[in-house]
Amino acid sequence: MQTYSRERFKKTFRVSKTTFYYILSKIxxxxxxxxxxxxxxxxxxxxAICLYQLGRGDYLYTIAEMVGLAESTVCKIVMEVxxxx
Numbered sequence: 001m002q003t004y005s006r007e008r009f010k011k012t013f014r015v016s017k018t019t020f021y022y023i024l025s026k027i028x029x030x031x032x033x034x035x036x037x038x039x040x041x042x043x044x045x046x047x048a049i050c051l052y053q054l055g056r057g058d059y060l061y062t063i064a065e066m067v068g069l070a071e072s073t074v075c076k077i078v079m080e081v082x083x084x085x
Contacts (some may be wrong), residue, residue, distance in 0.1 A: 013048060014055030023047060030084035041069070041077065049074060050081035 009017050024047050031047070033040035045067070053063055053074070060078070064071040 013051045015051060020047065020051070027081070027084040031081050041073075046077050046081050050078050053078050054082065 004012065006017060009020070013020060015023070024043060027047070028043045031043050049063060049067060049069075052058070053060070060074050061071045064074040067074070069077075
């Protein structure tokens with residue numbers, strides 16, 4: 001995500017980088033996971049997955065394939081992030 005230009009970032013996630021990081025600062029505590037067995041998915045990636053799905057409406061399996069996660073994991077991320085306060 002850091003390598004995306006401003007235009008590509010906004011086109012992909014439907015928000016500016018500034019707005020993305022503002023949202024992240026407000027919900028990061030609610031979506032950050034503890035390190036248990038393997039490295040957890042970062043809050044930045046969780047928010048990006050959620051915004052991508054909500055903004056583009058792609059199928060969960062398409063997003064899962066794109067980011068290299070299981071479809072159930074992507075579904076859980078979208079649900080958790082969209083319900084974060």
